[in-house]
Amino acid sequence: MSAQVKYTLEESQIPKFWYNIAADLPTPPAVLHPGTKQPVGPADLEPLFPMELILQEVSTEREIEIPEPVRDILRLWRPSPLIRARRLEQKLGTPAKIYFKYEGVSPAGSHKPNSAVPQAWFNKQAGIKKLTTETGAGQWGSSLAFAGSLFDIDVTVYQVRCSYDQKPYRRALMETYGAKCISSPSMETESGRAALKENPDTPGSLGIAISEAVEVAAKNPDVKYALGSVLNHVLLHQTIIGQEAIKQFEMAGDDPDVVIACAGGGSNFAGLAFPFLGLQLRGGRKRRIIAVEPAACPSLTRGKYAYDFGDTAHLTPLVKMHTLGSTFIPPGFHAGGLRYHGMAAQVSQAYELGLIEARACEQIACFEAGVQFARAEGIVPAPESTHAVRCAIDEALRCKAEGKAETILFNLSGHGHFDMGAYINYFAGNLVDVHYDEGDLAMALAGLPSVAAQ
Numbered sequence: 064m065s066a067q068v069k070y071t072l073e074e075s076q077i078p079k080f081w082y083n084i085a086a087d088l089p090t091p092p093a094v095l096h097p098g099t100k101q102p103v104g105p106a107d108l109e110p111l112f113p114m115e116l117i118l119q120e121v122s123t124e125r126e127i128e129i130p131e132p133v134r135d136i137l138r139l140w141r142p143s144p145l146i147r148a149r150r151l152e153q154k155l156g157t158p159a160k161i162y163f164k165y166e167g168v169s170p171a172g173s174h175k176p177n178s179a180v181p182q183a184w185f186n187k188q189a190g191i192k193k194l195t196t197e198t199g200a201g202q203w204g205s206s207l208a209f210a211g212s213l214f215d216i217d218v219t220v221y222q223v224r225c226s227y228d229q230k231p232y233r234r235a236l237m238e239t240y241g242a243k244c245i246s247s248p249s250m251e252t253e254s255g256r257a258a259l260k261e262n263p264d265t266p267g268s269l270g271i272a273i274s275e276a277v278e279v280a281a282k283n284p285d286v287k288y289a290l291g292s293v294l295n296h297v298l299l300h301q302t303i304i305g306q307e308a309i310k311q312f313e314m315a316g317d318d319p320d321v322v323i324a325c326a327g328g329g330s331n332f333a334g335l336a337f338p339f340l341g342l343q344l345r346g347g348r349k350r351r352i353i354a355v356e357p358a359a360c361p362s363l364t365r366g367k368y369a370y371d372f373g374d375t376a377h378l379t380p381l382v383k384m385h386t387l388g389s390t391f392i393p394p395g396f397h398a399g400g401l402r403y404h405g406m407a408a409q410v411s412q413a414y415e416l417g418l419i420e421a422r423a424c425e426q427i428a429c430f431e432a433g434v435q436f437a438r439a440e441g442i443v444p445a446p447e448s449t450h451a452v453r454c455a456i457d458e459a460l461r462c463k464a465e466g467k468a469e470t471i472l473f474n475l476s477g478h479g480h481f482d483m484g485a486y487i488n489y490f491a492g493n494l495v496d497v498h499y500d501e502g503d504l505a506m507a508l509a510g511l512p513s514v515a516a517q
């Protein structure tokens with residue numbers, strides 16, 4: 064088997080621009096102020112973000128330049144490899160070709176530093192010395208901690224309690240990069256104290272942790288807030304993944320028919336898929352593009368497309384997105400990075416327009432796929448990424464049943480070296496397919512804010 068399996072670009076081929084899909088999608092529903100429910104302007108977001116990032120958030124320019132100092136740091140791990148999973152293809156006995164883009168080569172072990180570095184850089188340019196954020200599985204917290212250490216920015220991370228308790232090594236990594244890590248909900252903020260009062264045993268949620276981090280930034284003029292997913296500018300920063308993949312497929316003389324990524328807030332999915340979708344929106348061929356979410360937190364497949372808050376305490380603006388309701392607390396399953404009640408507005412819009420598909424997978428089937436992948440290709444996927452692996456394997460098996468030699472691309476958003484506790488539980492037979500409570504979901508959806516039709 065001498066055929067090439069790994070497609071590597073030169074450092075000089077790291078994209079020079081981020082791709083902004085807003086240029087190619089219809090005008091999206093407005094973002095609304097949480098109090099007045101009127102459309103927000105850039106000035107409304109200034110307490111939380113530096114102006115350069117706000118301008119990216121609302122930009123409709125197709126290409127936004129990546130500052131040279133940011134590209135210089137991205138060179139530490141980019142361009143990331145595109146790999147043909149030949150051994151997995153053989154084990155499955157499929158005529159399909161399976162490729163994956165591997166984002167686990169970054170310092171934090173996932174795609175998240177792709178946005179943490181530019182976010183820290185634009186904050187630094189604005190003279191900011193302190194950032195707050197939240198983290199679910201610990202991936203985003205470590206990424207921002209790493210980026211903060213490059214620019215001498217103090218980073219405080221509110222880590223969702225169940226993950227804080229389950230993943231001491233993630234916390235140690237954040238502290239190694241110099242960040243301060245606090246279990247959320249905490250006694251340090253009003254939002255945290257309120258959540259603890261309501262339920263002292265809560266496993267926490269990204270919605271609560273976001274409230275805590277936003278509250279601290281909103282109350283302190285010298286502190287800004289950074290979000291690791293969901294927002295337009297975060298999705299924008301991740302588009303280097305798909306842009307590189309397009310060049311790598313040219314090298315391979317191939318072209319994907321199916322593009323797959325897991326979706327928590329939607330950033331690695333958008334990062335891989337939007338550059339391909341952009342080609343289609345500008346007259347190129349149509350590909351199937353699939354977002355894979357956990358069955359325990361199914362915002363695209365079971366949520367409502369409606370205006371909702373990004374956090375539990377309702378401090379963030381209202382965004383039209385697929386949501387399970389901002390008060391919905393998903394069960395504490397293992398892919399912590401996918402435990403978010405909402406979905407990025409642009410991913411939601413693309414789904415609503417029928418441009419992408421969505422699929423929900425149970426966690427045991429995902430770990431099964433993760434183990435199968437590790438035994439064929441050597442890389443242990445992060446629990447989040449196993450959702451993309453599951454879907455890619457299912458598509459390859461469909462190709463086998465239909466006798467079709469399609470080309471499948473998926474994003475391996477991260478490695479699972481900090482998540483071996485979850486694998487231990489899987490091998491011990493301790494994992495169950497957790498289901499959210501239908502009653503809780505109905506209640507959270509009934510509590511969606513009422514907003515005049517937009």
Ligand SMILES: *Cc1c(COP(=O)(O)O)cnc(C)c1O
Nearest residue numbers: 202292327328329330331400477
């Ligand atoms: C955070 C994370 C995700 C989910 O976040 P998205 O914004 O949906 O990409 C997926 N995979 C890994 C490895 C993560 O760390």
